[in-house]
Amino acid sequence: MSKRGWAWAAGLVAAAGLAVPAAGASPRMYVGIYDEGATFFDDATTTFTRYRSLHVQVVRVNLYWGGKLGVSKYRPFDGADPRDASYNWALYDHVVQFAGAYGIKVLFSITGTPRWANGGQSSNRPPKNFNDLYKFAYAAAARYSGDYTGTDGRELPAVRLWAAWNEPNNPVFLRPQFVKRGGTWVIQSARDYARICNAIYNGIHATMYRGEKVACGVTAPRGNNNPRSARPSVSPVAFLVAAKKAGLRTFDAYAHNPYYGVPTETPTTKPPGTRSGHAPTAVTLANLDVLLKEIGHLYGPRHLWITEYGYQTKPPDSVFGVSWALQARYLTQAYAIARRNPRIDMMLWFLVKDQPDLSGWQSGLITVDGRRKPAFAAFQRLPR
Numbered sequence: 089m090s091k092r093g094w095a096w097a098a099g100l101v102a103a104a105g106l107a108v109p110a111a112g113a114s115p116r117m118y119v120g121i122y123d124e125g126a127t128f129f130d131d132a133t134t135t136f137t138r139y140r141s142l143h144v145q146v147v148r149v150n151l152y153w154g155g156k157l158g159v160s161k162y163r164p165f166d167g168a169d170p171r172d173a174s175y176n177w178a179l180y181d182h183v184v185q186f187a188g189a190y191g192i193k194v195l196f197s198i199t200g201t202p203r204w205a206n207g208g209q210s211s212n213r214p215p216k217n218f219n220d221l222y223k224f225a226y227a228a229a230a231r232y233s234g235d236y237t238g239t240d241g242r243e244l245p246a247v248r249l250w251a252a253w254n255e256p257n258n259p260v261f262l263r264p265q266f267v268k269r270g271g272t273w274v275i276q277s278a279r280d281y282a283r284i285c286n287a288i289y290n291g292i293h294a295t296m297y298r299g300e301k302v303a304c305g306v307t308a309p310r311g312n313n314n315p316r317s318a319r320p321s322v323s324p325v326a327f328l329v330a331a332k333k334a335g336l337r338t339f340d341a342y343a344h345n346p347y348y349g350v351p352t353e354t355p356t357t358k359p360p361g362t363r364s365g366h367a368p369t370a371v372t373l374a375n376l377d378v379l380l381k382e383i384g385h386l387y388g389p390r391h392l393w394i395t396e397y398g399y400q401t402k403p404p405d406s407v408f409g410v411s412w413a414l415q416a417r418y419l420t421q422a423y424a425i426a427r428r429n430p431r432i433d434m435m436l437w438f439l440v441k442d443q444p445d446l447s448g449w450q451s452g453l454i455t456v457d458g459r460r461k462p463a464f465a466a467f468q469r470l471p472r
Contacts, residue, residue: 116433117426117432117433117435118145118146118193118434119143119144119145119423119435119470119472120144120145120148120193120195120434120435120437121142121146121147121148121440122147122148122149122395122396122436122438123147123438123439123440123452124149124150125439125443126138126440126441127147127149127183128149128157128179128183130441132182135186135440136186136187136189136190137190138440138454139192139440140190140191140192141468142440142453142468143468143470144192145472146192146193146194146249146434146436147183147192147193147194148194148195148196148251148395148436149180149194149196149197150196150197150198150200150254151180151197151198151199152199152200152211153199153200153201153202153205153221154200154201154203154206154211155202155211157179158211159175159176159177159180159224159228160174160175160204160205160224161176161202162174162202162204163204163205164223166223167220167223167224168223168226168230169227170228170230170231170236177231177238180196180232181238181244184244184245185238185242185244185245188244193247193248193249194245194247194249195247195250195251195395195434196228196232196247196249196250197250197251197252197253197254197306197395198224198225198228198250198251198252198253198288199252199253199254199261200212201213201215201221205220205221210263212259212260212261212262212263213262214262214280214283218283218286218287219287221284221287221288221291222288222294223291224291225250225287225288225291225292226292226294226295228291228292229247229250229291229292229295229300230295231244232244232245232246232247233246233295233297234246234297246297246299248297248299248301249301249303250288250292250300250301250302250303251302251303251304251306251343251393251395252281252288252302252303252304252306253281253284253288254306255306255307255308255345256277256278256280256281256284256306256327257277257278257307257308257311257321257322257323257324257327258311258321259277259320259321262277262281264276265277265315265320265321265322266315266320273315275322275326275327277322277327278322278327278330278331278333279331279334281304281327281331282331282334282335283334283335285302285331285336285339288302289304289338289339289340301340301341302339302340302341303339303341303343303393303395304331304336304339304341304342304343305328305339305342305343305344306344306345306395307324307327307328307343307344307371308321309344309345309346309347309349309370309371310324310370311323311324311326311327311369313326313369323367323368323369323370323371324370324371325371325379325382328379328382328383332387338387339387339390340390341391341392341393341433341434342379342383342387342390342391342392342393343392343394343395344371344376344379344392344393344394344395345394345396345397346371346372346373346376346394346397347372348372348373348399349370350408351402351408351409351410353372354374354418355373355374355418355421355422355425356373356374356421357372357374358374358375359371359374359375373394373397373422373425373426376392376429376432379392380392380429389431390431391431391433392429392431392432392433393432393433393435393436394426394432394434394435394436395434395436396436396438397422397435397436397437398437398438398439399415399418399419399451400415400449400450400451401415401442401450401451401452401461401463404442404446404455404456405446405450409450412462412463413462415461415462415463416461416462416463416465416466417466419466419467422435437451437453437467439451439453440452440453441453441455441458442455442456443456444456453467
């Protein structure tokens, strides 16, 4: 999520058994990191040594189908074949090999449409033929099945955790959000996402490997539900309901990114409208019960993955940041809240290292120049 996206939004799991969960708490909640910059581009030995020091159990990165880091630059001859000549998996093989060597699980979020699949449009536009996405998901799951030999002759470690897209209720990642049909505005992003998630879920599970789990949703915390706004978006509960109506059939878990809204908001501060009798336009950590209730109503007691969470710090961010001490306190508090909920299976912190550009994010556990914030030690102390 960019700082620009944050400004708009503000306007609107290696070691185990370190602690015994409280009665009724999640028997196991993976603790992990989502930081593509560090995972993709920093020295891998340094990065994964740091992850091991932090006792990271899961590292999430997007597996880009299309776009700048996309696997598929041009139309494959056989999209379901991971060895198709059009595919370049090198970046992702590298991540999976290092994660496997350090005993860390990988969560791949398949996202981004290649231009050949959507009529030459940007990667945040859905494919014209969702069977192309189904085939890519099958190819990815087959390559990272644990039974596949990479180009260097080494067997690639297995990936069993998957997600479909990233924040599809946010126009940065999926457009359009609304279209007008017969004089009525409809939530087109939810319609497209239902087909996206069905394709990814079915493609991955078609490989028939045991233990694969696919999460749908990966929703942003806020939405304005206003198709006429300069930046229309859809609130999490409204998006979930619309996707169900549009044919989103099933998933192994639902994923959500329940960020706070303003620096004065703590992990227990409920957003406005939570008690109004209507579905709130924001779902943060403090009112996750609203989203879980709707998931239960529509799909039964599916579990939830928190795929992004974090507090930015001041310094360096003087607008959206909290003090270093508060970041550490809120991190500890937030993970304790999540662990008490038996339906939450995973919580990932965004980021491990501050982004260098202040227009990005400064929620890292360390600064750009490598200084550890108090949150680094707080993350190390979290129960696993």
